[in-house]
Amino acid sequence: MSRITEVKVAPLYDSRAHLTVEATVTLDSGAHARAGAPSGASTGTHEVVAFPDGGVPAALAAFRDRARSALIGLDAAGLSSVDEALHRADGTPNFSRIGGNTATAISVATAMALGVESHRPLWKVLARSGVDGTSFPSIVGNCINGGRHAIGGPEIQEFIAFAEEKDPADSVRAAIRVHGVIGEALERRFPGQALGRGDEGGWVAGIGNVEALEILKDACAKVRDETHLAVHPGIDMAASEFFRGGQYRYRDRSLDEEGQIGFVSELVDRYGIRYLEDPLDEEAFEGFAAVTRAVGRRALVVGDDLYVTNVVRLERGITLRSSNAILIKVNQVGTLTDTLATVDLARRDGLATIASHRSGEVPEGWLAHVALGIGARGLKCGVLGGERVAKLNELLRLGRANGT
Ligand code: 2PG
Ligand code: MG
Numbered sequence: 001m002s003r004i005t006e007v008k009v010a011p012l013y014d015s016r017a018h019l020t021v022e023a024t025v026t027l028d029s030g031a032h033a034r035a036g037a038p039s040g041a042s043t044g045t046h047e048v049v050a051f052p053d054g055g056v057p058a059a060l061a062a063f064r065d066r067a068r069s070a071l072i073g074l075d076a077a078g079l080s081s082v083d084e085a086l087h088r089a090d091g092t093p094n095f096s097r098i099g100g101n102t103a104t105a106i107s108v109a110t111a112m113a114l115g116v117e118s119h120r121p122l123w124k125v126l127a128r129s130g131v132d133g134t135s136f137p138s139i140v141g142n143c144i145n146g147g148r149h150a151i152g153g154p155e156i157q158e159f160i161a162f163a164e165e166k167d168p169a170d171s172v173r174a175a176i177r178v179h180g181v182i183g184e185a186l187e188r189r190f191p192g193q194a195l196g197r198g199d200e201g202g203w204v205a206g207i208g209n210v211e212a213l214e215i216l217k218d219a220c221a222k223v224r225d226e227t228h229l230a231v232h233p234g235i236d237m238a239a240s241e242f243f244r245g246g247q248y249r250y251r252d253r254s255l256d257e258e259g260q261i262g263f264v265s266e267l268v269d270r271y272g273i274r275y276l277e278d279p280l281d282e283e284a285f286e287g288f289a290a291v292t293r294a295v296g297r298r299a300l301v302v303g304d305d306l307y308v309t310n311v312v313r314l315e316r317g318i319t320l321r322s323s324n325a326i327l328i329k330v331n332q333v334g335t336l337t338d339t340l341a342t343v344d345l346a347r348r349d350g351l352a353t354i355a356s357h358r359s360g361e362v363p364e365g366w367l368a369h370v371a372l373g374i375g376a377r378g379l380k381c382g383v384l385g386g387e388r389v390a391k392l393n394e395l396l397r398l399g400r401a402n403g404t
Pocket of ligand 2: 277
């Protein structure tokens with residue numbers, strides 16, 4: 001028995017200084033843990049609602065009125081009882097009363113408290129079958145920010161260093177170095193001018209998509225030469241953000257779906273892209289399948305807004321063979337139990353999983369445990385900023401603890 005004796009939910013600022021929430025869960029053994037929930041900017045339409053109308057204050061009030069008493073006294077062992085109680089207390093399909101972020105914070109804090117009680121790290125509490133914690137995720141490190149994460153940058157949201165080394169210390173080192181080399185290239189390109197950094201710590205500069213890709217490709221090649229580490233270009237197009245009226249709208253032209261598929265496939269070949277997230281709109285299951293047929297042997301084709309970590313949407317993607325990988329974000333579905341159901345389905349069907357941060361993050365490391373526990377192929381968490389580095393540092397600790 002691991003009875004819950006107290007649950008507290010409190011406001012917390014994320015890395016954009018927007019309000020989010022953190023939860024503290026205490027068990028009758030005295031074991032307790034605290035976790036904060038992140039927030040996205042380029043959210044998928046089918047995600048659960050982060051906060052009810054009225055924002056964080058309304059979420060806190062709804063938690064007090066609807067959820068707290070339902071949780072206290074509950075046996076948290078196994079976690080699903082708590083996550084089911086959160087769904088029941090909310091009573092909507094998308095957490096629109098208590099907020100998906102409230103649910104996320106409580107779910108993660110409960111799993112952490114169970115770990116504290118049983119002297120297990122969080123990753124072990126979450127570990128899927130066959131996962132022994134010795135196989136580490138690659139690093140998906142955002143180096144140039146665009147789209148909704150930057151002002152005045154390229155339309156493509158993220159230009160990524162995808163570092164695939166066995167030892168997480170090597171992957172982290174390679175991704176960080178690519179970020180640094182890109183900074184040097186931008187300094188040469190814009191001598192004496194101010195450069196910025198975006199919401200996820202990547203560079204922001206007045207360059208277009210193609211120029212950003214050139215810089216990224218060169219930086220990855222330089223770091224490979226220098227270090228002999230496996231690091232290659234990746235992108236998250238977050239294409240739903242510039243898809244309007246059936247067209248992908250770039251500053252200089254518009255493309256229909258077929259045109260976009262051709263354009264994306266060309267980019268993968270020309271720039272050696274090995275990680276390709278959301279190349280099409282969030283409803284384009286069949287278009288995604290065409291992209292996967294075209295480039296899926298050379299690149300991970302990753303569904304983010306397409307799946308929103310939702311098991312029903314993933315089932316559809318599996319039937320249509322829409323992608324070979326799925327992004328996993330706990331607060332897209334609101335609980336760890338829902339997240340793990342999606343992960344288990346992905347694993348059963350051979351899709352790679354990528355555990356991901358949000359653009360508005362909290363300076364905590366629990367995402368690294370999620371990545372390790374689900375046997376993720378990648379940890380997407382950026383490379384710069386305390387809230388991103390917290391996850392990288394936690395992965396390094398796990399690497400040392402588990403003997404790499
Ligand atoms: C994404 C994420 C994280 P956001 O699109 O993958 O990089 O962005 O959290 O804004 O949805
Ligand atoms: Mg994305």
